Structure formats: structure tokens, C-alpha cells
Amino acid sequence: MDILVDSITKTYGAQRAVDQVSFSVKPGEILGFLGPNGAGKTTTMKAITGYLAPNEGNITVGGISVLEDPDAVKKQIGYLPESNPLYTEMPLIDYLRYTAELQNVPGDQIKNRIREMIRVCGLEGEKHKKIGELSKGYRQRVGLAQALIHDPEVLILDEPTSGLDPNQIIEIRELIRKIGKEKTVILSSHILAEVEATCDRILIINKGKIVADGTPDNLRKQAQGKEMLKVSIEEGERNDIFNKLQGLENVEMVDILSASGNSFEIQSKDGKSSKREVFKLCVDNNWYLTELTPSETKLEDVFRELTMK
Amino acid sequence: MKQIWIITKRELQSFFDSLIAYIMLVAFLGFSGFFTWFSRTDVFYLDQASLQVFFGIAFWTLFFFIPALTMRLIAEEKKTGTLELLLTKPVTDWQLIMGKFSATLILILISLVLTLPYYITVARLGPIDHAAVWAGYLGLLFMSGAYISIGIFASSITNNQIVAFLLALLIGVFFHIIFGQLAGATSGFMSQLLDYLSLSTHYESMSRGVIDSKDVIYFLSIMAVGLFSTEIVLAKRNVVE
Numbered sequence: 001m002d003i004l005v006d007s008i009t010k011t012y013g014a015q016r017a018v019d020q021v022s023f024s025v026k027p028g029e030i031l032g033f034l035g036p037n038g039a040g041k042t043t044t045m046k047a048i049t050g051y052l053a054p055n056e057g058n059i060t061v062g063g064i065s066v067l068e069d070p071d072a073v074k075k076q077i078g079y080l081p082e083s084n085p086l087y088t089e090m091p092l093i094d095y096l097r098y099t100a101e102l103q104n105v106p107g108d109q110i111k112n113r114i115r116e117m118i119r120v121c122g123l124e125g126e127k128h129k130k131i132g133e134l135s136k137g138y139r140q141r142v143g144l145a146q147a148l149i150h151d152p153e154v155l156i157l158d159e160p161t162s163g164l165d166p167n168q169i170i171e172i173r174e175l176i177r178k179i180g181k182e183k184t185v186i187l188s189s190h191i192l193a194e195v196e197a198t199c200d201r202i203l204i205i206n207k208g209k210i211v212a213d214g215t216p217d218n219l220r221k222q223a224q225g226k227e228m229l230k231v232s233i234e235e236g237e238r239n240d241i242f243n244k245l246q247g248l249e250n251v252e253m254v255d256i257l258s259a260s261g262n263s264f265e266i267q268s269k270d271g272k273s274s275k276r277e278v279f280k281l282c283v284d285n286n287w288y289l290t291e292l293t294p295s296e297t298k299l300e301d302v303f304r305e306l307t308m309k
Numbered sequence: 310m311k312q313i314w315i316i317t318k319r320e321l322q323s324f325f326d327s328l329i330a331y332i333m334l335v336a337f338l339g340f341s342g343f344f345t346w347f348s349r350t351d352v353f354y355l356d357q358a359s360l361q362v363f364f365g366i367a368f369w370t371l372f373f374f375i376p377a378l379t380m381r382l383i384a385e386e387k388k389t390g391t392l393e394l395l396l397t398k399p400v401t402d403w404q405l406i407m408g409k410f411s412a413t414l415i416l417i418l419i420s421l422v423l424t425l426p427y428y429i430t431v432a433r434l435g436p437i438d439h440a441a442v443w444a445g446y447l448g449l450l451f452m453s454g455a456y457i458s459i460g461i462f463a464s465s466i467t468n469n470q471i472v473a474f475l476l477a478l479l480i481g482v483f484f485h486i487i488f489g490q491l492a493g494a495t496s497g498f499m500s501q502l503l504d505y506l507s508l509s510t511h512y513e514s515m516s517r518g519v520i521d522s523k524d525v526i527y528f529l530s531i532m533a534v535g536l537f538s539t540e541i542v543l544a545k546r547n548v549v550e
Contacts, residue, residue, distance in 0.1 A: 074397060081397075104311075
């Protein structure tokens with residue numbers, strides 16, 4: 001099911017939490033929603049789930065408008081809210097039954113669905129406990145189980161792996177990837193590694209506006225532009241090397257990396273590569289070149305650059 | 310309708326799971342039983358086969374107990390965030406409100422049904438005005454409905470249960486005593502208006518055994534106003550300025 005968000009705006013008082021945001025997600029796609037805290041991720045997700053109505057704009061899920069027929073849309077959506085609210089006094093199985101009933105799962109299938117969810121989400125050992133007795137990681141799984149109970153076409157997960165330990169994070173990510181093959185998934189996070197590991201597409205949002213949209217590789221390339229090299233030279237005098245590097249034809253800027261030792265970061269001019277020149281310079285001066293590596297632009301840098309403005 | 314029933318079931322379950330229901334039943338039956346059978350002004354003292362004492366006591370006990378039952382209904386869901394979880398399922402604000410309302414009303418109904426042995430016992434002691442008893446029960450039920458809707462409204466405007474409890478009592482006390490008292494202290498149209506607003510007036514006329522449509526409409530309107538206001542409070546998150 002396609003999700004189509006068409007220039008929505010949501011204001012809280014004078015503050016524009018979401019400002020003219022538009023994007024679309026296709027089935028089989030996992031969209032990562034990335035942004036600093038308070039950027040508007042949660043508000044956008046709440047709008048898609050029909051909990052908050054945007055001031056302007058429209059959202060359709062599978063062609064049905066959230067504003068016109070919220071109930072029809074809500075049936076297609078599995079939602080895990082940010083803080084993962086749960087009825088702590090309820091036994092786990094009762095809780096899953098309650099959500100299954102509310103989602104109109106047919107009575108004869110409820111038992112099967114609950115069993116399936118307990119298996120898929122790894123809750124086997126905890127199934128007779130009350131939710132309040134579960135650890136945070138297990139509660140997160142319960143949150144995921146209730147979102148998946150009616151086998152929704154669309155899954156919206158607000159920070160699904162917060163509070164989990166590294167093993168659990170990997171399990172949950174695999175689960176999300178598996179689900180994402182057939183379903184439409186939107187997940188938000190402010191952890192870049194997570195989005196990079198799980199998502200096919202990344203949407204970076206800052207101050208209510210979309211600032212980047214693309215695959216992780218694309219985003220990296222966009223921000224890369226100029227070649228960056230890390231160079232270490234064992235012999236020679238630091239200032240001398242620095243000046244000579246600076247004097248190279250294709251080099252735009254040289255940075256000294258460490259306080260002692262001769263490590264430099266070289267930025268080449270637009271579209272030029274200075275690897276050859278650096279190598280030649282070392283040969284000519286009889287310097288021993290210990291490192292010459294292109295430094296990859298990390299998604300962190302893209303993110304910082306886009307959201308620090 | 311189905312959604313309302315699912316929510317009603319869960320709310321009732323949660324009343325019993327959290328012991329609130331048992332405390333309510335024990336306290337209600339205890340109070341009303343004590344005053345009906347053992348106190349200084351009990352049935353034997355009055356020497357009349359009537360449940361007037363019971364209705365008088367139930368009138369006050371329910372007034373205090375209902376806010377305690379309703380205070381967590383919405384406030385707690387708001388505080389823990391489960392309200393968002395519920396309303397992002399195919400559940401409308403109305404279904405949620407009605408589910409919670411009917412769960413509380415059913416609990417009250419259960420406690421009233423459990424007092425039927427009082428009625429049976431008294432009826433065996435002497436001639437009893439059956440119409441008055443049933444009208445009295447109906448009056449209690451209507452009154453409970455009114456206070457539940459006020460309680461749910463109070464619970465919806467805060468996420469602090471204590472505030473919800475006190476607010477429900479505060480609004481309730483106006484209908485319970487203050488309007489009636491003021492009606493006695495004023496005259497003319499004002500007095501009539503306040504007398505009409507006073508819940509006690511309508512309750513008393515009902516528990517005398519006369520089911521007047523005027524009283525029924527009064528109780529139903531309080532319920533409607535309370536529940537509508539709750540809906541407005543819940544829908545406020547979507548108000549577009």
C-alpha cells in the first residue's frame with residue numbers, strides 16, 4: 001500500500017512542527033525518517049496514523065484519505081508510538097487479545113495470531129507474565145507484537161529499537177527487514193547506523209522541513225563532492241611537508257591532523273584527484289609514505305551538515 | 310457497537326483486576342447495609358417496610374465513590390500514552406468514551422443488583438411499595454449515569470488522577486447540594502432554575518415512586534453534556550486554528 005503525504009503542515013501555537021512536508025512510500029520499501037530531536041518526525045508519523053490532523057495538506061494510505069476515512073486507514077496501519085505505551089497491569093496475552101479484537105481480527109484467528117506474534121517477536125518465555133513485569137527490551141517486543149497483530153499493510157515505527165541491547169537491536173532490525181519486503185514500513189530514528197542498516201531510503205527532516213531524500217549511498221555521494229585524503233609521512237619536518245603539500249597543483253586545503261607526527265588531511269580541488277601528486281612528492285623528497293587513504297564521507301557528516309544549519 | 314463492547318469488557322476487567330471493583334462493592338454494600346440494618350435509624354427503628362434509608366445512604370455513597378471509579382479512566386491513559394495507542398486503532402473518540410462510560414455503569418449496576426437481598430428481606434417483613442423501590446433503583450442508576458459522565462469529563466481534562474477526582478467531586482457537589490440550597494435562598498425565576506438544576510430534587514421525586522419524563526430528560530441531558538464535553542476535550546488535539 002502506498003503512503004502519500006501531500007504538503008502537510010502542523011502547527012503547535014506559533015511553532016510550525018511540520019512545514020509543507022511531502023513524500024511517498026511504496027510497498028516493499030523501508031523508509032527511514034531521520035532528524036534531530038524535535039524535528040517533526042513524531043508529528044508526521046502521528047498525522048499518518050490519524051491521531052493528529054494536519055492543519056493543511058492531505059495524507060492518503062492505499063488511496064484512502066486519512067482525514068476522510070480514518071477508520072479504514074487505521075485498520076491497515078500497525079503503529080508503535082515513540083514511548084511504547086502499554087497497559088502494564090495487563091497480562092501479555094490478554095493485551096494482545098485486546099488489540100487483536102480492536103483491530104477486528106476474526107475471532108477464530110485471534111489465537112493463531114497471538115501465537116504467531118509471540119513466536120515472531122521472541123516472547124515465548126515471557127508469555128504468562130504481566131506486561132509490567134517485563135524488561136524494557138521485552139516491552140519493546142510487545143509493542144511491536146501489538147503493531148503487527150492484524151498483519152497490517154503499513155507499519156509505522158517510532159524509534160523501534162530504543163532501549164534494546166545490541167543483540168535485540170539486531171534481531172528487531174532483521175524482523176523489520178523481513179516485514180519490509182512485502183509491506184510498507186516507515187521507521188524513525190536519530191541513530192544513523194540503525195537507519196543505514198535497515199532502510200532502503202532515508203528522509204532527513206530538520207525543523208519541520210525535508211532536507212534530504214534518497215538512498216544511503218546517494219546521500220553520501222551528494223555530500224562527498226570533493227576528494228578527501230588522509231596522508232601520513234614518517235620522515236621529514238612537519239612545516240616543510242605542510243608547505244610542499246599545500247603547493248601541489250590539485251590540492252585545495254591541507255589540515256594537520258595530529259599534534260605530533262606528520263598526519264594530514266588533504267582536500268582536493270573540485271573534481272580533481274591529488275593522489276598521484278602526493279605520491280610523487282614523497283618519492284622526490286625521499287619521504288616514507290605510511291598512509292594514503294581516501295576518507296569516506298560518513299552519513300554522520302551528511303546529517304550534521306544538513307541539520308546544523 | 311462492537312468496539313464499544315470490547316472496550317467495555319477491558320475496562321470492567323481492569324476494575325476487577327485492580328481491586329477497585331471489590332473495594333467499591335465491599336464499601337458500598339457495607340455502608341448501605343450498616344445504615345439499613347444496624348444503625349440508629351435503621352429499618353427496625355422506622356418500623357416501616359421501606360427502603361428509604363437505603364436509598365438515602367446510596368445517594369451519598371455513590372456520590373463519593375463514582376469520582377473514585379472514574380478518575381483514572383482517561384487521565385491514566387493520557388499520562389501513560391495508551392490513549393494514543395487506542396485512538397490509532399480503528400476506535401473513534403466516541404467509542405472510547407462510551408466504552409468507559411458503560412463499563413462504569415455496569416459496575417454500579419452490579420453493586421445495585423447485589424443489594425436486591427435487602428429489598429427481598431424488607432419485602433418479607435411487611436407490605437412494601439414495590440413501585441417506589443423500583444423507581445428508587447432507577448433513580449440511583451440515572452444519578453450514577455450523570456455522575457459518571459461528569460467524572461469522565463473531569464478525567465479527560467487532566468492527566469492527574471487526584472485532580473480528576475477532586476474536580477469531579479467539586480462539579481458534583483453543585484448538583485448534589487449547592488443548587489438545591491441556593492434554590493431555597495433565592496426566589497422567582499432564579500429559584501426555579503436552580504431547583505431544576507439540582508440533582509437531588511429530581512432524585513427525590515423519582516425515589517418517591519413517580520417516574521416523570523421531566524426527571525428522565527434531566528438525567529439524560531446531564532449525561533449527554535458530560536460525554537459531549539469529553540469528546541470536545543479529546544478532539545481538541547485536532548483543532549485547527
